[in-house]
Amino acid sequence: xxxxxxxxxxxxxxxxxxxxxxxxxxxxxxxxxxxxxxxxxxxxxxxxxxxxxxxxxxxxxxxxxxxxxxxxxxxxxxxxxxxxxxxxxxxxxxxxxxxxxxxxxxxxxxxxxxxxxxxxxxxxxxxxxxxxxxxxxxxxxxxxxxxxxxxxxxxxxxxxxxxxxxxxxxxxxxxxxxxxxxxxxxxxxxxxxxxxxxxxxxxxxxxxxxxxxxxxxxxxxxxxxxxxxxxxxxxxxxxxxxxxxxxxxxxxxxxxxxxxxxxxxxxxxxxxxxxxxxxxxxxxxxxxxxxxxxxxxxxxxxxxxxxxxxxxxxxxxxx
Amino acid sequence: xxxxxxxxxxxxxxxxxxxxxxxxxxxxxxxxxxxxxxxxxxxxxxxxxxxxxxxxxxxxxxxxxxxxxxxxxxxxxxxxxxxxxxxxxxxxxxxxxxxxxxxxxxxxxxxxxxxxxxxxxxxxxxxxxxxxxxxxxxxxxxxxxxxxxxxxxxxxxxxxxxxxxxxxxxxxxxxxxxxxxxxxxxxxxxxxxxxxxxxxxxxxxxxxxxxxxxxxxxxxxxxxxxxxxxxxxxxxxxxxxxxxxxxxxxxxxxxxxxxxxxxxxxxxxxxxxxxxxxxxxxxxxxxxxxxxx
Amino acid sequence: xxxxxxxxxxxxxxxxxxxxxxxxxxxxxxxxxxxxxxxxxxxxxxxxxxxxxxxxxxxxxxxxxxxxxxxxxxxxxxxxxxxxxxxxxxxxxxxxxxxxxxxxxxxxxxxxxxxxxxxxxxxxxxxxxxxxxxxxxxxxxxxxxxxxxxxxxxxxxxxxxxxxxxxxxxxxxxxxxxxxxxxxxxxxxxxxxxxxxxxxxxxxxxxxxxxxxxxxxxxxxxxxxxxxxxxxxxxxxxxxxxxxxxxxxxxxxxxxxxxxxxxxxxxxxxxxxxxxxxxxxxxxxxxxxxxxxxxxxxxxxx
Numbered sequence: 001x002x003x004x005x006x007x008x009x010x011x012x013x014x015x016x017x018x019x020x021x022x023x024x025x026x027x028x029x030x031x032x033x034x035x036x037x038x039x040x041x042x043x044x045x046x047x048x049x050x051x052x053x054x055x056x057x058x059x060x061x062x063x064x065x066x067x068x069x070x071x072x073x074x075x076x077x078x079x080x081x082x083x084x085x086x087x088x089x090x091x092x093x094x095x096x097x098x099x100x101x102x103x104x105x106x107x108x109x110x111x112x113x114x115x116x117x118x119x120x121x122x123x124x125x126x127x128x129x130x131x132x133x134x135x136x137x138x139x140x141x142x143x144x145x146x147x148x149x150x151x152x153x154x155x156x157x158x159x160x161x162x163x164x165x166x167x168x169x170x171x172x173x174x175x176x177x178x179x180x181x182x183x184x185x186x187x188x189x190x191x192x193x194x195x196x197x198x199x200x201x202x203x204x205x206x207x208x209x210x211x212x213x214x215x216x217x218x219x220x221x222x223x224x225x226x227x228x229x230x231x232x233x234x235x236x237x238x239x240x241x242x243x244x245x246x247x248x249x250x251x252x253x254x255x256x257x258x259x260x261x262x263x264x265x266x267x268x269x270x271x272x273x274x275x276x277x278x279x280x281x282x283x284x285x286x287x288x289x290x291x292x293x294x295x296x297x298x299x300x301x302x303x304x305x306x307x308x309x310x311x312x313x314x315x316x317x318x319x
Numbered sequence: 320x321x322x323x324x325x326x327x328x329x330x331x332x333x334x335x336x337x338x339x340x341x342x343x344x345x346x347x348x349x350x351x352x353x354x355x356x357x358x359x360x361x362x363x364x365x366x367x368x369x370x371x372x373x374x375x376x377x378x379x380x381x382x383x384x385x386x387x388x389x390x391x392x393x394x395x396x397x398x399x400x401x402x403x404x405x406x407x408x409x410x411x412x413x414x415x416x417x418x419x420x421x422x423x424x425x426x427x428x429x430x431x432x433x434x435x436x437x438x439x440x441x442x443x444x445x446x447x448x449x450x451x452x453x454x455x456x457x458x459x460x461x462x463x464x465x466x467x468x469x470x471x472x473x474x475x476x477x478x479x480x481x482x483x484x485x486x487x488x489x490x491x492x493x494x495x496x497x498x499x500x501x502x503x504x505x506x507x508x509x510x511x512x513x514x515x516x517x518x519x520x521x522x523x524x525x526x527x528x529x530x531x532x533x534x535x536x537x538x539x540x541x542x543x544x545x546x547x548x549x550x551x552x553x554x555x556x557x558x559x560x561x562x563x564x565x566x567x568x569x570x571x572x573x574x575x576x577x578x579x580x581x582x583x584x585x586x587x588x589x590x591x592x593x594x595x596x597x598x599x600x601x602x603x604x605x606x607x608x609x610x611x612x
Numbered sequence: 613x614x615x616x617x618x619x620x621x622x623x624x625x626x627x628x629x630x631x632x633x634x635x636x637x638x639x640x641x642x643x644x645x646x647x648x649x650x651x652x653x654x655x656x657x658x659x660x661x662x663x664x665x666x667x668x669x670x671x672x673x674x675x676x677x678x679x680x681x682x683x684x685x686x687x688x689x690x691x692x693x694x695x696x697x698x699x700x701x702x703x704x705x706x707x708x709x710x711x712x713x714x715x716x717x718x719x720x721x722x723x724x725x726x727x728x729x730x731x732x733x734x735x736x737x738x739x740x741x742x743x744x745x746x747x748x749x750x751x752x753x754x755x756x757x758x759x760x761x762x763x764x765x766x767x768x769x770x771x772x773x774x775x776x777x778x779x780x781x782x783x784x785x786x787x788x789x790x791x792x793x794x795x796x797x798x799x800x801x802x803x804x805x806x807x808x809x810x811x812x813x814x815x816x817x818x819x820x821x822x823x824x825x826x827x828x829x830x831x832x833x834x835x836x837x838x839x840x841x842x843x844x845x846x847x848x849x850x851x852x853x854x855x856x857x858x859x860x861x862x863x864x865x866x867x868x869x870x871x872x873x874x875x876x877x878x879x880x881x882x883x884x885x886x887x888x889x890x891x892x893x894x895x896x897x898x899x900x901x902x903x904x905x906x907x908x909x910x911x912x913x914x
Contacts, residue, residue, distance in 0.1 A: 031421040
């Protein structure tokens with residue numbers, strides 16, 4: 001078969017030399033290992049959870065008990081805590097992060113954009129345990145002494161803002177998660193905005209559009225899919241954060257509407273049980289929590305990964 | 320058709336309204352960027368202030384003291400973290416680079432896409448779940464160990480190293496590969512002698528950023544290497560202490576001395592993480608001859 | 613028409629010296645009576661550029677260019693790459709404002725008003741002076757919404773569908789898209805997309821239309837359609853077209869300006885785009901006044 005002598009981009013080279021074969025094999029094994037880890041994650045977590053799954057079944061999801069003495073375990077309050085904190089964090093972080101990314105790509109002069117971008121993304125470099133320490137010893141007391149009483153007196157008629165102020169609880173967890181989600185959503189949004197062709201923006205400007213009209217009419221519609229992925233990835237980050245949330249949330253499973261009171265999330269409950277798990281059924285129940293978390297994160301990340309992968313390939317110039 | 324008469328080009332009331340709307344939106348976006356940066360500054364400055372006050376040389380030279388006493392340190396945790404991260408890197412660096420080489424140099428397009436998807440998904444799995452996985456594989460039965468902790472950390476590092484490496488493999492010019500192949504080199508030799516040396520700067524950057532990330536990871540160690548002795552231990556067969564877990568345990572403690580120790584340890588950890596994150600970005604931007612990335 | 617443009621590409625040896633770079637009413641009137649007696653209306657400047665210089669940082673892109681753009685005429689800017697044609701075009705509707713580091717000096721007057729003057733809003737300028745780009749750039753929206761985009765911005769919402777239809781008809785696209793107005797514009801062919809972009813620009817009723825190599829990304833058949841369209845539009849709007857293609861300039865333009873990259877200022881290494889010659893197209897192609905123009909139109913220029 002006639003072949004071009006040296007094609008510029010070959011995706012799969014025919015294997016001939018022993019050295020090539022070996023390298024292809026070793027590299028392929030490493031790649032297979034990555035896939036294997038994902039499979040193992042799913043299999044092992046569910047296997048570990050099996051005693052709890054067979055004992056509690058679906059009732060685990062809406063049962064409220066978490067009693068190591070009576071060996072009764074359920075996740076309803078934890079799912080509630082996870083949902084409240086993650087959704088609040090995403091709701092707060094996404095507008096902020098998207099607006100900041102728009103500032104970086106559409107407004108800021110290049111000389112200012114580069115350092116600001118670095119600073120925003122450095123937020124993501126702060127270890128969660130350090131952020132959690134700051135959350136419980138600095139943020140929590142400030143919220144309890146100044147912010148929560150004020151919220152309670154002005155918005156107290158809304159159940160979310162009722163109840164007694166407390167340094168540990170849902171509100172500081174929401175704030176900490178917001179701080180964690182902002183740099184992730186900002187970084188992805190920025191990449192997404194950069195893929196909007198300059199041609200398109202010029203076309204809108206040439207029709208006499210203002211900057212905001214260009215953003216609203218061209219940049220945002222063009223970025224819709226990428227922004228969706230950014231939001232999902234931000235949500236995934238918030239759902240799975242264990243340490244910082246454990247430090248600030250108070251560690252009490254409770255089903256209450258107030259943001260002020262202590263609560264617990266799936267991930268923080270797993271983290272807080274690390275030394276205390278004694279019975280097999282308790283360990284299985286912890287694994288059950290991990291399995292729920294894993295399913296959430298797999299669904300979110302496969303969905304977002306398909307979108308982000310497409311963006312990455314566009315940037316890497318491969319199919 | 321007759322042309323429009325020359326009329327003022329200043330625009331009318333409607334344009335003034337549109338201008339105002341745009342100015343408002345621009346101001347909000349500026350404000351958002353400002354808030355994001357301000358949060359970083361507030362958090363970092365407040366940790367620096369608290370941490371610098373609590374810092375003493377004992378932190379680096381002594382091990383913890385019993386509840387209520389002062390003058391303890393986290394020497395064992397510093398040594399443990401260094402060892403955990405070194406072990407994790409020694410697993411994740413070769414594995415991550417090999418995955419990137421496979422995806423970018425060998426795999427058919429469909430397989431490469433699957434590998435990339437898996438890396439993205441793996442990067443998004445909650446780190447505490449990774450800890451549970453290693454717990455089921457290594458800890459159940461035989462107990463916690465430094466190896467288990469390092470394995471958990473390496474699973475978190477691999478997607479970071481692999482994705483970063485593939486980004487630099489993608490910018491290695493195809494002409495370099497062709498030149499090597501045209502000289503009769505095999506593909507393995509081309510990758511080893513031409514492609515990887517060209518990409519080594521980017522691979523190092525990606526690895527350093529991954530180190531910065533796992534040096535502060537706590538969740539994957541909870542179930543794998545948390546029940547460590549308070550004395551210095553370098554044997555990875557036994558659980559290794561870590562700075563991150565020391566901070567976690569101290570922050571949960573009711574003892575104000577423990578809080579002081581937590582601040583000091585957080586200061587050390589944060590300085591380390593920020594310094595190497597910024598350093599890696601500077602090196603990367605210098606290599607690219609451009610701006611900070 | 614065809615014959616004329618072919619013969620016009622053969623330069624006459626006995627080139628008469630040009631009298632100047634600006635308008636030469638007497639000579640032009642003669643030409644227009646030859647081409648199309650009905651169009652022989654007097655020349656009236658829509659836009660006057662005086663001593664326009666554009667710098668990007670230290671580099672000079674356009675150096676000291678003065679010329680007039682005349683009502684209901686097609687003016688072509690030709691010249692080699694990097695001679696500043698596009699940059700000059702983008703000073704007319706202040707698109708260079710969007711390029712970081714671009715500094716424009718000199719005066720660009722639109723109907724006598726300095727477009728860079730105090731109190732002038734670039735958005736109003738861009739609304740009056742439309743632009744079509746090198747590559748078709750329809751928005752990823754429906755055909756209808758593309759044309760309606762500018763109308764909605766400027767509040768021209770009464771009889772929106774009537775205005776959209778009118779613009780599409782003027783761009784000779786209506787018959788091809790009237791049954792798919794709701795479909796995504798990216799589904800159109802390249803030539804159709806470019807005519808959609810022309811319709812989008814025409815919809816807000818500019819009296820001056822700037823076209824930056826509008827056919828360079830299109831196949832020959834689409835190019836012919838765009839050129840036919842330009843000749844039709846000439847009676848309604850004033851057009852300035854930048855083109856790499858000399859035949860195209862010869863086919864569509866009443867007036868042609870030739871630019872080249874020349875040393876500017878004292879420094880030997882400082883080079884930028886300068887206007888070499890400007891006049892009736894036929895004269896420029898058959899009796900160029902400047903040897904550099906002659907070299908370029910005869911293909912002797914690298």
